[in-house]
Amino acid sequence: MADWIRCKRGVVLGSLVPLLALTLAGCGITGGEVQSANELAGDNARSIWNLFVPIFWLSVVIFVLVQGALIWAVIKFRYKDGDPPPAQLHGNTKVEVAWTIAPAIILAVILVPTITTIADLASEPDDPYTIDVIGHQWWWEFDYEDDGFATGNVMHIPVDQPIRVRMTASDVIHSFYAPQLFGKQDLIPGRETNIYFTAEQTGEFYGQCYEFCGVQHANMHFRIMVHEQDEFDDWVASQQAGALEPEPDTLEAQGKEVFFQPGAACHACHAIDGAVAEDGTEAIGQVGPNLTNLGDRPIIGAGSLENTPENLRDWIRDPHESKPGNEMPAFSQDQISDEDLDALVAYLSSLR
Numbered sequence: 347m348a349d350w351i352r353c354k355r356g357v358v359l360g361s362l363v364p365l366l367a368l369t370l371a372g373c374g375i376t377g378g379e380v381q382s383a384n385e386l387a388g389d390n391a392r393s394i395w396n397l398f399v400p401i402f403w404l405s406v407v408i409f410v411l412v413q414g415a416l417i418w419a420v421i422k423f424r425y426k427d428g429d430p431p432p433a434q435l436h437g438n439t440k441v442e443v444a445w446t447i448a449p450a451i452i453l454a455v456i457l458v459p460t461i462t463t464i465a466d467l468a469s470e471p472d473d474p475y476t477i478d479v480i481g482h483q484w485w486w487e488f489d490y491e492d493d494g495f496a497t498g499n500v501m502h503i504p505v506d507q508p509i510r511v512r513m514t515a516s517d518v519i520h521s522f523y524a525p526q527l528f529g530k531q532d533l534i535p536g537r538e539t540n541i542y543f544t545a546e547q548t549g550e551f552y553g554q555c556y557e558f559c560g561v562q563h564a565n566m567h568f569r570i571m572v573h574e575q576d577e578f579d580d581w582v583a584s585q586q587a588g589a590l591e592p593e594p595d596t597l598e599a600q601g602k603e604v605f606f607q608p609g610a611a612c613h614a615c616h617a618i619d620g621a622v623a624e625d626g627t628e629a630i631g632q633v634g635p636n637l638t639n640l641g642d643r644p645i646i647g648a649g650s651l652e653n654t655p656e657n658l659r660d661w662i663r664d665p666h667e668s669k670p671g672n673e674m675p676a677f678s679q680d681q682i683s684d685e686d687l688d689a690l691v692a693y694l695s696s697l698r
C-alpha cells in the first residue's frame with residue numbers, strides 16, 4: 347500500500363477517536379440519560395418516538411439494500427487488466443421510472459404517519475392546565491396565570507394531567523425541549539406557540555433551550571418537577587400564599603432588608619411575592635426570575651450552578667464568573683458587605 351494512503355488513514359482514524367470521545371463526553375455533560383429521548387415519560391415524546399422507530403428501521407433496510415447493491419456492483423464489475431472499456435449507455439426509461447417511483451412510494455408511506463402525528467401533537471387536549479412560558483436571554487419565566495403566580499427555571503406540574511405550554515419570547519427566538527416529555531418547539535417574540543403534553547410519571551425531568559440564542563444559550567437549562575395531583579395542589583397553595591416571612595431579628599430578616607437596600611436594589615429586577623420592605627417598597631421587579639420560592643429550586647442561573655449557599659454567594663458577588671455575559675450585574679463589597687451577603691443568602695435560601 348502506498349505510504350501516503352497509510353498516512354492518510356492514520357490521520358482519519360487519529361481524528362475520529364477524539365471526535366467520538368468528544369461526542370460521548372457531550373452526552374454526559376448535557377445530562378446523558380436524563381435528557382434522553384428514548385427514556386419516555388410523556389405522551390408527546392412517546393408519539394414522536396413511535397414515529398421515529400419504524401422510520402429508523404425502514405431507513406436501515408433501505409440503507410443495507412442500496413449499499414449492498416452498490417458494493418456488489420463495485421466488486422463484481424471491477425476493472426481487470428486487459429478489460430476493454432465498458433459499454434457506454436445512457437437513458438433507460440424503465441430503470442429511471444422505477445427509481446423515481448420507488449422512493450416516491452417510500453416517502454408517501456412515511457408521510458402518512460408523520461402528518462397524523464403532527465396533527466395529533468398540535469391538537470388541544472380536553473381541559474388542559476395552561477402555563478405561560480416566556481423565553482429570556484438566558485432564563486425561563488413560568489407564569490401560572492390562572493392561579494396567579496410566577497416562577498422561573500423550575501416548572502412544577504401534576505402527573506396524568508394534560509398540560510398546555512403557551513409560549514412566547516421577550517428578545518430572540520428560543521426553543522423549549524424536555525426530551526423525555528415532549529418534542530421541541532420554538533418560542534418566537536410577538537407570536538404564540540403551544541406544546542401539549544401529559545407527564546406519565548412523577549419525577550424530575552431536564553430540559554434546555556434548543557435554539558442558539560446568544561452567548562449563554564448553553565446555560566439556559568430548566569427542570570420540570572412532576573407531582574401527584576395533591577402534592578401539586580399543595581405547591582400551588584404555597585406559591586399563592588407568597589414568600590415565607592422571616593422571623594424578626596434573625597439573619598433572614600436582616601437579609602430581607604439587604605435585598606431592598608440601595609446598594610443592592612435586588613427588588614428593581616426581581617419579584618418576591620408578598621415581600622415588603624420596612625418603608626413599604628414591594629419586590630415586584632420583572633427583569634430577572636421571580637425569587638419567591640428560590641430556596642426550593644435545585645438550580646440557579648438557569649442551571650449554571652447547583653443551588654447551594656456558597657454558589658448563591660458567588661452568584662451574587664459575580665454572576666459573570668459562572669455565566670459570562672448574563673444580564674445580572676455583579677455586586678462588589680462596596681455595594682454589599684460580606685456580612686450583608688451572608689444575611690441575604692440566608693434569606694434567599696429560606697424562601698419556599
Ligand code: HEC
Binds near residue numbers: 485498633634
Ligand atoms: C439589573 C437587573 C438585576 C439586578 C439589579 C439583580 N438581578 Fe438577579 N438576575 C437578573 C437576571 C436577568 C437574572 C437571570 C440571569 C440568567 O440566568 O441568565 C438574575 C438571576 C438571579 C438569580 C438566579 C435565579 C434563578 O432562578 O436562576 C438570583 C438568585 C438573583 N438573580 C439574585 C439577585 C440578588 C440577590 C440581587 C440583589 C443583590 C439581584 N439578583 C440583582 C437581574 C438582576
Ligand SMILES: [Cu+2]
Binds near residue numbers: 481482521556558566
Ligand atoms: Cu435560549
